[in-house]
Amino acid sequence: MNSASDLISGRNNELNDWRVKTLEEFRQLIREAVPKVVEEVKWRKPSNSMLGVPVWSYNGIICTGEIYKDKVKFTFANGASLGDPSKLFNSSLEGKTRRAIDIRYGAKVNKTALKNLILEAAALNLNRKQ
Secondary structure, X not given: OOOHHHHHHHXXXXXXXXXXXXXXXXXXXXXXXXXXXXXXXXXXXXXXXXOOEEXXXXXXXXXXXXXXXXXXXXXXXXHHHOOOOOOOOOEOOOOOOXXXXXXXXXXXXXXXXXXXXHHHHHHHHHHHHO
């Protein structure tokens, strides 16, 4: 049986374009920010070709990453509770819980701000579990 990381990497190897590079850069930032992060694939179903959705957790879901035709979407499970001084969130802004970052071709993302957002999400999960 393949690990979640293997499943994600396998799909990424099949696509092999700017979206994959974006997802891989994000995965690396998550691993650097939260070394004990758990990487999973959830919600595997026929509508997504049984590929599922990459999910990163640390005492609860930090975020998910989905590849679409024109963007890569990173949805933070508790994004509405996070500070976002760099205004990275640009999608799902009307929700009461989640917030997302849609990254389109050629977009530049502030990696330091993104890493800080990941750290804050992990810390929020940890504090909620105590």
